[in-house]
Structure formats: C-alpha cells, structure tokens
Amino acid sequence: MLAQKLLSKIANVNLRMWVLVIGLSLSLFPAQSSRWFQCVDQLLFGLSSYLVDAPKGGSHIGLVLVPDAELLQWQHDINSAGKLGALLSNILHSSSATVGLLLPGTIDLGDGEADGLLQQIAVSSTNSALIEQAEELVDRKQLLMDTLTSDRVVVATSGGVQAGQRPLAEQPGILNPVPGFVRNWLWPQNDVNLNGRESSLPRSSLEHYPLFPVNGNQRYLVMPGGNSVLYGDFLSYYLLAANGRSETKHLYWRADQGLTIGDSRFRTSPQGAFLTYNSASERLAPLLNSMSLKEGLARGAFPDYVLIAAKSSLEAHNTATAIYSLLNGNTAYLPWWQVVVSAGVTLLVTLMLVLVMARMSASSGLLSVALLLVLMLAAQLLMVVTRGAWLPMAAQGVWLLLGFLCIRIWVIKRQRWKQLQSRVDESGVVLAKTLLERGDLKEAVKALEDCSSSPSVLRSYYDLGNAYASKRQYQLAIDVFQGLVIRSRKFRDTEQKIKALEAVLGAPTYRSGKASSDVAATVVIDQQDIDRPVLGRYQIQRELGRGAMGTVYLGFDPKIARKVAIKTLTYSQFQPDQQENIKTRFFREAEAAGRLNHPHIVSVYDVGEEVDLAFIAMDYVEGKPLSAFVNENNLLPIFEVYRIMADVAAALEYAHGSNIVHRDIKPGNIMYCPSPYQVKVTDFGIARLVDDSKTSTGEILGSPLYMSPEQLKGKRVNHAADVFSLGVTFYQLLTGKLPFVGDNLASLTYEIIHGKHKGVRTLRKELPISASRITNQCLQKDAEDRYESAGELAQVVKKAIKRDFAHEAKQVGYL
Helix, strand or coil: CHHHHHHHHHHHHHHHHHHHHHHHHHHHCHHHHHHCCHHHHHHHHHHHHHHCCCCCCCCCEEEEEECHHHHHHHHHCHHHCHHHHHHHHHHHHHCCCEEEEEECCCCCCCCCHHHHHHHHHHHCCCCHHHHHHHHHHHHHHHHHHHHHCCCCEEEEECCCCCCCCCCCEECCCCCCCCCHHHHHHHCCCCCCCCCCHHHHCCCCCCCCEECCCCECCEEECEEECHHHCEEECHHHHHHHHHCCCCCHHHEEEECCCEEEECCEEECCCCCCEEEEHHHCCHHHCCCCEEEEHHHHHHCCCCCCEEEEEECCCCHHHHHHHHHHHHHHCCEEECCCCHHHHHHHHHHHHHHHHHHHHHHCCHHHHHHHHHHHHHHHHHHHHHHHHHHCECCCCHHHHHHHHHHHHHHHHHHHHHHHHHHHHHHHHHHHHHHHHHHHHHCCHHHHHHHCCCCCCCHHHHHHHHHHHHHHHHCCCHHHHHHHHHHHHHHCCCCCCHHHHHHHHHHHHHCCCCCCCCCCCCCCCCCCCCHHHCCCCEECCEEEEEEEEECCCCEEEEEEECCCCEEEEEEEEEHHHCCHHHHHHHHHHHHHHHHHHHCCCCCCECCEEEEEECCCEEEEEEECCCCEEHHHHCCCCCCCCHHHHHHHHHHHHHHHHHHHHCCEECCCCCHHHEEEEECCEEEEECCCCCCEECCCCCCCCCCCCCCHHHCCHHHHCCCCCCHHHHHHHHHHHHHHHHHCCCCCCCCCHHHHHHHHHHCCCCCHHHHCCCCCHHHHHHHHHHCCCCHHHCCCCHHHHHHHHHHHHHHHCHHHHHHCCCC
C-alpha cells in the first residue's frame, strides 16, 4: 500500500519535478546553456540593429582586391612582389592611410631569386646583364621590406599566431581574483585553440597578426594562446596603427573591460568577443570604396583606412565592416556579469513555472508567458541601446515556453488525478461515517487509509479520535490523533488533544474501598459493591466514586434511554440528631443546582428519597476530575488549563448571578473530558442561597486546602471566596503544587490567613507572565483586593489566552 502511494505521488509530480531540476541545472551552467541558442540570439541581435542609425555618406574605408594568383606569388616569393611594393608605396606616399594586408599565409623574407642571383654574381662578376638584373631585384625587395615594416602597415594571416608576434599585456581587474577553474566555468573560451600553432607554421621575421574566425555577428579582438598568454587579433593591431601608435605598451587588456588602445577603450566579453552592428543587417552595411589592383596602382588619393586582399577572400568584406563598426562605436559586448543575470533570470523563470504558473489557468498562464517574453525582450533591447551591453535571452525564452508546456501537461494530469482521488475520498468518508454510526471504529479507520489529506478526510479522522475518547479508549484515540498529525500537523486542536489525552491516560484511578476525596471520580469497581440495583426508576449499573456525603453511581433512565449520575446520601452513616440537618443540606444541593442551567455546570434532572437514603439524578459527565492532573509529572498543557479556568470562571459568574456561592471549588469538583472538550462544575452540596436573612456565620464548610481566609475565620462569604478557591485550583493545575500547605489544620489555617505563597513562575519557568499576575490577584488575603467578580476573572484569562496562546486558541476555534 505504501509503495503504491509512493508511486502515485512520483507520477503526480514527475513533470513538475523535472522542470525544477532542469531549471536549476540551466542556472548552474548559464554560459554553456546560452550557447545552445546562438542562432536565436543572432536573430534577436539583428532585430535590435533596427534601433541603430544607418550609415550616412562614405565609410572612409578602401578595399583593394588583388587577383589570387598575384597575391600567392607575392606571398611565396617576395623578390617578385614588385606590384605589391608599388601599391604599398603609392598608398603610403599619396595619403596618411593605415594599410592592412590580408594574406592566406605568411610572406617569406628568406632566400629568394635575388639571393640566388647575387651568389652567381659573386662567382662571375663580369656578366653586366646579370648584375643589373640582380640589383633590380635587390632594390625591389628592399623597397617592399621597407613598406611592409612601416608603422602604418599591418600584415594579417588566417593561419594563426606567427613567430615574432608579441603577446598582449594584461592588467588586473575585477575578475583576476576569481580562480582559474571558476573563470573557465563561467566564461568558457571560444572554440579556436591556438595552442601549438606557433611551432606548426612557417616562421617569418616579419610580424603577422591572425585573423580570428567570425561567428555570425561575433568577432574576437583577443585570443588566449598556450599557458594563458593573450594574443591580439589583426583588428587590435590595426586599431593601434590607426591610433598613430606603434608600441604595444599602448595596447593592453582587462577581462572585465576589454581592450584599451591609447585613450580609446573597446568593450568586449571576458572571452575577447564583441558584436558588430554593421554586419547585422543590409541597411547597416557601410559603403566601401572597392578598387582593383590596377586602379590602386594608378590612384592618386586613398581613404583613411585601406585593406588589401584577394578577390576570393571571404574575410575582406567582413573585416572592413568590423573596422567600420569599431571606429564608429557601432558594437555591442557581453558583459562579465551577463552569466549572473542569465542564471538569475533562468532561476526566476523556473520558480515562476513551478510555483506560480502551476496554479494558473491555461489562459492566464499563456498570457503571463507572453508578458514575460515581452519584458525580457524589452530589457534586452534597452540594455543594448543604452549601454551597449548585449544580454542573450534566447535560452531563457525557449526554456520559458518549453517549461510552460511541461507544467500545463502536469496540471492536466494532476487535475485528473485529483478528480479520481476526490472520488476515493468521498467514498471513504461516507463509508467511515456509516461504520462510525455502527460503532465499528476499527473498520472506519481502515476505510480512510487510502484517502488523501482533504478537509473532509481530516474531519473524519478527527471525529474517529473523539469517538475513541468518548469510549474511554484513550490510547486508540491518541493513535488516531497522531495519524491525523502526520497528515496535517496544524489541523484544529489535534496536538492539544494528544497532550490532554496522554495526561488522562497517565492519571491515577480510584477503586471502591480506597480513600477518594473526589465525589465524581470516574472509576470502575466490582459489581458486588453495588448495594441497590434500582433507585426510583433508575437502574444502577456501577459505582463511579465516593465522597464526603455519599456514593455516586452510574445509572440508566429507561424512560428516556439516558445515562445519569446518581448521588446518594445514606442516613444510617450519621447520628440521629444530625440526620435532619444533613438531609436539609443534601436537598439544598438539588435546590441550588436545579436553578442553574449552564453548559459548564452539571444539570440536575431529578431528586428522590427512599426509606434509608436520598438521591439526586444528575447529568453524567464523561472524563475525569481535575484532581487527576495535579501531579507535577502529569500536568495538562498550559493552554488547556487556561481554557478550563476561563470556562469555570464563566460558570461561577452565572451561579453568582443567581445568588449561589459554591463554597467548595477544588479540582475534584470540576469534571474534564479532553475529547470532545467538556468541562463541568459539580457538587453544589454545601452551596448556600445568599440572602441576608439566611446567611449564617461561625461554621466552616468545604475543603480546607482550597478555602479562602474569610471562610476559615468563619466570616460571612460571598463570590470572592469562590474566586480564591479557583485561584488555588489554577495554581495547582499549573505547577502540581498547592500555594499553602501545613502539617495540620491549625498550621494550614495560619498559612492561608497569614502566609505568602511562592510565585508560579519560580516553580515552573515556562509559564507566561500572566500566570503570576492572575494567581497573585486571586490569592489576595483581603477579598476586596481580588477580582471584583468571577466574570472579571474570566475576561482576564481570555485576554491572556489571546495574547499568550493565540496560535493554540485559533487551532481549537477558541478565537
């Protein structure tokens, strides 16, 4: 059964759980996950390009396209590069342009045709034609070498890092303290690996700078080589030359800010990448001044920036466009904190899906998804337009759509599951109710095992616990309530009931023949101890307890099929001259209690007399007297004591309003049932009608341990005496001790009249401050210093409950 429930729960939350797991994984690996959606991000970047103004006028960039064969000849044999030398010389002398030479490979400045001719001349110096040819070649080579090494000429190759290239200087920044493995995790390098390329490529004494590959709109200004050494792209050195500087000390790198060239800063990602707007769409493409080699040789003026490349070169146009974007500030970059934002947005989207959208309707959820997508796009465009920071959101947008689809499937599946579970709950509750009415409590509990924790099921469990408690099967009641706590810890007053029932279970019982001061103590005795099987019309079932004035039996009224408690007074136990007075006092209880109709006072149904005894039929109260809970090892929960005191005080206020003073308030005269909760004040046997003509003085009635000072002095008493006795009861139920004790009646009387009690919080530190304040005022020696009425005491206790036990009171519906 447990395995079946577990499998059903897994099936119920499967998709939602996976959405959470996948979302957390994407949050932990933001950089890697965002690269899955580069195509979508490029489309969004192209959309943002429409917020950038299109170029106006010329681009000031010239592009000389050389035949591929001519360029290869220059590259392989510099001695035959006469046209290249002439082109470079024409550009450098006729303008102040910065020239970039884009080659597929390296230019070899080693031995060539001129070097071979010079060797032949050294052997045969009489050949004048040979000497003239050699000198021409030498002059041509020297001219080309002079132009190639000019500060305004930058040579590029797509072959990678070349021998002689100088690494970039790196300055410390925000990201430097971050450990290397963390930096590689958060900002992984691009796919271009330059490790080992220096040794695999032909070496040249001329510096060549690499043309790093283009990925959509993304280019690189720097690239790491081996051992964390940084190298610059051709674009970096071209910008340095265009800035009028030749020394690399003016060129340095910071991972969190990008590349600095002189006074200019070009922002890039920590990987050295940037995005070019002018290659994002046709409307932003700059107008390049393209020309052939022949036109370049014949031209007398050139733009400020010139690139020389092969006609078939795919990189020439992209490189010229990138230079234009850099020079005009039409670039964007991925800031180093983009990974943090990406992780945060992914986590937020995941939590929204799991916690919010799982509770929405399909239409509301779809509207929320659309709104989130719009907000994400708007934030993305706002950042790139205002700060040039590009925050890729494709991964988050796709995850939002896919996650919403999964959540909707989960919701539909869960709704179907809840419908089935609701039917099971409904059937289980109906069956449990039927079994409960039959009294088959064990089967009723089984009927609810397969049910969920819906309110109706919880109520059924609650009713079953109360049913067990009403049958005095306290351990079974505790078991049911503990099962209810497992299902719903805060359901009503379940935890309070468990504590109260455990106290009842641990309370002592009293059997017939043993001393008992509690008239209404609930005990079970031997059947032979019952002397009379019938009293009046009442059938005697068993003895409940014995007190100072008689025995209490459990009886049954056959006329109305009701259980009653029958209190008897046997005349033979008193002296003949006392019988009349005792009989008068006994029936006075019936007279006093019969005038009272209150939910917390035992109701009197009938009174009768036989030859040798008198009896009163009263309401039968389930439970135990509070005297069972005055041991410090078996105290009731503090809130339960407060609630009982408030109800008893309200009952006494009602009795006082009818001019009846109880005079014997003590734990033994207060019956308590924890489940269902019930409190009843019993034994008005010594109560007197408070009337000036009938009030007597000089006699002591009641239990001395709980008497007020004025009672012990034999003075006239009123409601204040009951307030004092209730204060003693409150004190004892809270601490398990009496406020006043003595070795004999004389010493006890002295302590009550003159002694000072210990504060309840000195005996039990966890008690609230209100416990000290209430007990201290109730136990004042002077009646006028106590609460003015039991009603005032009830209000004070209720206010204390609201202040000190609000949570417990709300659980039981008290507040």
